[in-house]
Amino acid sequence: MDVSLTRRIRTALLFSFSCLLLLLSACAAPPPTGADGAPSVARLPSVTPVQPTASPPPDLLLPTAAPTPTAAPATATPEVELTANGPVTASMARLQLAGEPYATLGDPNAPITVVEFSDFGCEFCRRFHLLTFGAIRREYIETGKVLFVYKDLPVTSRHGALAAAAAECAGVQNGYWQMHTLLFADPDPWYGSEAEAGARIAAAAAEAGLDVPALEACVAAGDMTANIDANFAEAQALRIFGTPAYFINGKLLAGAQPPEVWREILDAELNPTP
Helix, strand or coil: CEEEEEHHHHHHHHHHHHHHHHHHHEECCCCCCCCCCCCEEEECCCCCCCCCCCCCCHHHHHHHHHCCCCCCCCCCCCCEEEEEEEEEEHHHHHHCCCCCCCCEECCCCEEEEEEEEECCCCCCHHHHHHHHHHHHHHHHHCCCEEEEEECCCCCCCHHHHHHHHHHHHHHHCCCCCHHHHHHHHHCCHHHHHHHHHHHHHHHHHHHHHCCHHHHHHHHHHHHHHHHHHHHHHHHHHHCCCCCEHHHHHHHEECCCCCCHHHHHHHHHHHHHCC
């Protein structure tokens, strides 16, 4: 067989396998056409959660673009803008991301900012928050190393936007993160009827010790719709059409990853090589 033809076949197979790895680690939604004007985004290598202890061959890793020249070193305190909707760090500003009024956890002056785009009905998002997020919270967020910002991208489940609104409405009562955890615990209501979704929201709010009628009124009034829509628009501008997707100091990590991968990436940000 012709050598050049063999090389082209091998390249095509490697590309196809790389795409498969991404699909296995994310809840995908079809991208809209005509997306343009997105900020330049560097990508971190992604691995499939099917074999969390194994990394793919180097040929199958996503290319990692060079850091943006204006990026502040991870060990320095980044410039933070305190807005009415929450802090906006330097890496968020470069990606044109607004602050979140309730879905922000950690020290705004932390050397690392992690922004997640997620859906309460996405199975891989659920795995991350139930199996990995606790370790990140203990080891990096609560120790002042990471500021974590959660943004809603309800693209996979029927009532993901309703769950997102319920979490935001819980934030009005200072119960965002308690509600966040409870809404991720059971994904089935977000694929069922609206009545089932509403019942789950009420049960979660009661379990979190919140004022259930007030939260339900907030959801019904659509008080959080504008913020959820803004999150969705930000994701589209960055060409993020599936969940989960994470920006770690402005660099994209796609798909659910095990704690050891997160530790490796975050430690590398904290101790960059010269």
